[in-house]
Amino acid sequence: MTIxxxxxxxxxxxxxxxxxxxxxCEAWRAVADALRSDxxxxxxGLWADTAHVHALFMGSTPMIASxxxxxxxxxxxxxxxxxxxxxxxxxxxxxxxxxAHGTDQHPLLDHGRWPILRPLSRRPVPNSAPPEPxxxxxxxxxQHQVSIGPxxxxxxxxxxxxxxxxxxxxxxxxxxxxxxxxGVLALMRGKPLRSAAPLAARIAAxxxxxxxxxxxxxxxxxxxxxxxxxxxxxxxxxxxxxRIASHLGDLGAALPGLPGARCGALRETVLRAxxxxxxxxxxxxxxxxxxxxxxxxxxxxxxxxxxxxRIAKDEPDTRRSLDGMAVSTAAGGxxxxxxxxxxxxxxxxxxxxGRKDDARRVPGYPPYGPPPTVPSAPWDGDVExxxxxxxxxxxxxxxxxxxxxxDLPPGPVNGGVPFASGEGLGVAEGPHGDVWHWLRLDAGNIxxxxxxxxxxxxxxxxEAACAGAALGxxxxxxxxxxxxxxxxxx
Amino acid sequence: xxxxxxxxxxxxxxxxxxxxxxxTEIAGALAAQLDSAAQARLGRSLAIxxxxxxxxxxxxxxxxxxxxxxYDLERHGLAFVGNPRQADVLLVTGPLTAAMRTAMExxxxxxxxxxxxxxxxxxxxxxxxxxxxxxxQGGIGIALPVDLIVEGCPPSPASVLSALLTLIExxx
Ligand code: SF4
Numbered sequence: 230m231t232i233x234x235x236x237x238x239x240x241x242x243x244x245x246x247x248x249x250x251x252x253x254c255e256a257w258r259a260v261a262d263a264l265r266s267d268x269x270x271x272x273x274g275l276w277a278d279t280a281h282v283h284a285l286f287m288g289s290t291p292m293i294a295s296x297x298x299x300x301x302x303x304x305x306x307x308x309x310x311x312x313x314x315x316x317x318x319x320x321x322x323x324x325x326x327x328x329a330h331g332t333d334q335h336p337l338l339d340h341g342r343w344p345i346l347r348p349l350s351r352r353p354v355p356n357s358a359p360p361e362p363x364x365x366x367x368x369x370x371x372q373h374q375v376s377i378g379p380x381x382x383x384x385x386x387x388x389x390x391x392x393x394x395x396x397x398x399x400x401x402x403x404x405x406x407x408x409x410x411x412g413v414l415a416l417m418r419g420k421p422l423r424s425a426a427p428l429a430a431r432i433a434a435x436x437x438x439x440x441x442x443x444x445x446x447x448x449x450x451x452x453x454x455x456x457x458x459x460x461x462x463x464x465x466x467x468x469x470x471x472r473i474a475s476h477l478g479d480l481g482a483a484l485p486g487l488p489g490a491r492c493g494a495l496r497e498t499v500l501r502a503x504x505x506x507x508x509x510x511x512x513x514x515x516x517x518x519x520x521x522x523x524x525x526x527x528x529x530x531x532x533x534x535x536x537x538x539r540i541a542k543d544e545p546d547t548r549r550s551l552d553g554m555a556v557s558t559a560a561g562g563x564x565x566x567x568x569x570x571x572x573x574x575x576x577x578x579x580x581x582x583g584r585k586d587d588a589r590r591v592p593g594y595p596p597y598g599p600p601p602t603v604p605s606a607p608w609d610g611d612v613e614x615x616x617x618x619x620x621x622x623x624x625x626x627x628x629x630x631x632x633x634x635x636d637l638p639p640g641p642v643n644g645g646v647p648f649a650s651g652e653g654l655g656v657a658e659g660p661h662g663d664v665w666h667w668l669r670l671d672a673g674n675i676x677x678x679x680x681x682x683x684x685x686x687x688x689x690x691x692e693a694a695c696a697g698a699a700l701g702x703x704x705x706x707x708x709x710x711x712x713x714x715x716x717x718x719x
Numbered sequence: 720x721x722x723x724x725x726x727x728x729x730x731x732x733x734x735x736x737x738x739x740x741x742x743t744e745i746a747g748a749l750a751a752q753l754d755s756a757a758q759a760r761l762g763r764s765l766a767i768x769x770x771x772x773x774x775x776x777x778x779x780x781x782x783x784x785x786x787x788x789x790y791d792l793e794r795h796g797l798a799f800v801g802n803p804r805q806a807d808v809l810l811v812t813g814p815l816t817a818a819m820r821t822a823m824e825x826x827x828x829x830x831x832x833x834x835x836x837x838x839x840x841x842x843x844x845x846x847x848x849x850x851x852x853x854x855x856q857g858g859i860g861i862a863l864p865v866d867l868i869v870e871g872c873p874p875s876p877a878s879v880l881s882a883l884l885t886l887i888e889x890x891x
Contacts, residue, residue, distance in 0.1 A: 264876050308812060319790075340817075340818045341819050342817035343817055343821075343853045343854055344853060345853050348853045348854075353853075354764070363785065377818065378815050379822050380822050380823075380826055381770075381801055384780070386771055386773065386774075387771065387772065387773065387819055387822070406816055408773065408814070408818045408822070409772075409773035409774070409816060409818050409819070410773075410854050411773055411814065411816065411820075411849040411852055411854055411855055412849065412852030412853050412854040412855060413849070413852075415852055415853060416849065416851065417847070426883065427848055428848055428881065431774075431775040431777065431847075431848050431849075431872075432774040432775060433775060433776060433778060434776040434779075434780055434873070435780065437775070437777070478780070478783075481787070490787070490788045491788075493787040493788060494787075494788045494789055496784075496787075497784055497787060497789040500784065510875065511777055511780065511873070513873075545840030573784075606866075654813075683751065684821060713758075713776060713832075715773075715774070715775055715776050718773070
């Protein structure tokens with residue numbers, strides 16, 4: 230029996246648009262066992278509610294398998310899917326459920342400084358124990374350890390990096406997360422769908438459109454409504470503007486000197502076009518359940534086209550400045566196909582190593598039509614590949630935007646959403662990969678939800694790619710991944 | 720005296736920012752004023768340490784934009800630094816999480832006098848959309864003495880720039 234067959238044999242639950250199956254503990258255990266030997270399907274995320282644990286897989290369609298928690302226990306998936314480990318640690322910190330036979334039982338988000346323990350469980354308890362001091366890492370003779378952060382680590386948010394070096398070589402890099410955890414899921418609980426939208430838009434600013442779209446699509450799926458065509462089209466325009474701005478920002482941070490500065494300046498041009506077109510530089514709160522919050526402003530069209538022209542004109546120069554980068558970082562920074570196969574990350578990280586995952590294509594959603602150009606170059610999963618791919622994606626987005634803007638459907642931008650109950654799963658392809666939102670609505674209010682930002686799958690891969698690199702290359706390698714924690718700090 | 724003067728609040732409703740792009744000319748003019756004011760007081764550029772305490776990265780991203788070529792700060796008497804020991808201004812974005820409190824206090828302690836705290840964005844002011852969560856204690860004012868706030872979620876780079884100008888003017 231394939232794993233997909235094991236899952237679909239479960240009891241189907243009323244989730245839209247894809248099914249969720251409730252498995253018995255025995256069936257879940259069979260899935261967990263099978264995952265050890267079968268690389269399919271990819272595990273995209275793992276989370277919980279007060280009584281169940283839910284696993285999101287990408288099979289022939291997206292699908293969720295759920296299992297009841299027995300006492301505090303459920304069977305771990307991490308022995309078969311290393312990507313599950315971070316999620317299992319998070320589930321313990323937030324809900325208190327324990328992954329039996331999990332590969333890593335350390336806390337992830339909870340540093341022992343919250344006033345309560347297990348904040349999302351049915352009955353959180355006061356935290357009376359003093360915070361645990363952080364033990365030193367294991368260092369062999371001839372190695373030493375550099376501790377960077379949580380302030381000034383070079384990542385976009387507070388992250389504590391522990392780098393073990395031998396001579397000039399990085400032996401190991403470990404990221405300690407949890408500093409920026411904000412309690413978003415607890416804040417969303419009990420809020421009406423539309424009142425929670427500003428929170429969804431503030432999970433990760435560089436993917437605010439993607440998060441807002443995935444959140445809205447989850448709500449729309451739960452309520453079985455669809456935005457009007459113009460709402461879909463404008464979401465697409467905003468999402469591709471966001472992709473271009475984010476990729477330019479990442480290139481600007483990674484490229485030294487003038488080329489980097491030029492990317493930063495072009496990014497600023499996009500942000501100003503966003504302001505002119507939709508009234509917000511980062512496009513926050515521009516997408517709402519039911520469609521969009523705003524229509525394209527008069528003059529916005531011209532501002533966007535002007536920015537697109539400038540970016541296209543500059544592309545050859547930026548491309549030239551990438552030449553030779555592979556040579557300078559030959560000693561590391563590779564997130565190659567083998568390790569990626571067990572993590573299945575989407576976005577630039579995966580595609581730069583030859584993976585095809587792109588939520589705009591599969592499962593696909595409006596306004597994206599047939600797939601854009603499939604990248605053809607050999608993608609080695611190294612620093613240069615990740616940077617070069619961003620340039621390619623900027624070019625593709627440029628083409629899409631021109632096509633859409635030339636032919637925007639007329640009509641309203643938002644069809645509204647009813648106050649009703651239901652459960653939905655939504656996805657959108659953001660600048661860093663596939664963003665998933667799952668939520669259950671009870672009479673219009675969010676009863677429970679989860680947010681799977683693509684960066685959940687990134688940190689273990691970044692850690693792996695840094696091992697073996699020259700210490701001096703570490704900053705560039707890190708920047709080529711665009712490391713940030715806000716997406717998973719929730 | 721300095722602190723009292725500097726406790727001026729920049730209140731800039733979001734609507735004021737929806738005009739056309741906060742253009743480079745405005746930024747240039749502000750920067751030119753900053754230039755003379757900062758140099759006059761310190762004999763050098765005003766050194767700003769930006770720390771993203773948590774948050775969504777929106778404010779942090781706009782501070783990065785402020786440091787980019789479009790606003791050309793460094794040439795005009797404002798410089799971003801990475802070391803607390805060289806910093807005059809601690810510019811904080813994002814809410815104060817329980818897990819970050821010790822690190823933030825550590826940075827502040829390492830900064831030489833005179834020093835200022837600028838809270839940029841709703842989160843740094845009072846926790847913003849994240850206020851009331853078990854993980855968030857509030858704005859940076861819970862832990863450190865705030866001299867200046869810049870409202871917005873996020874504020875535009877231009878309004879952060881004019882806030883920094885206020886700080887310098889007040890301390891002339
Ligand atoms: S104030 Fe708003 S934009 Fe700034 S970090 Fe907080 S949520 Fe993000």
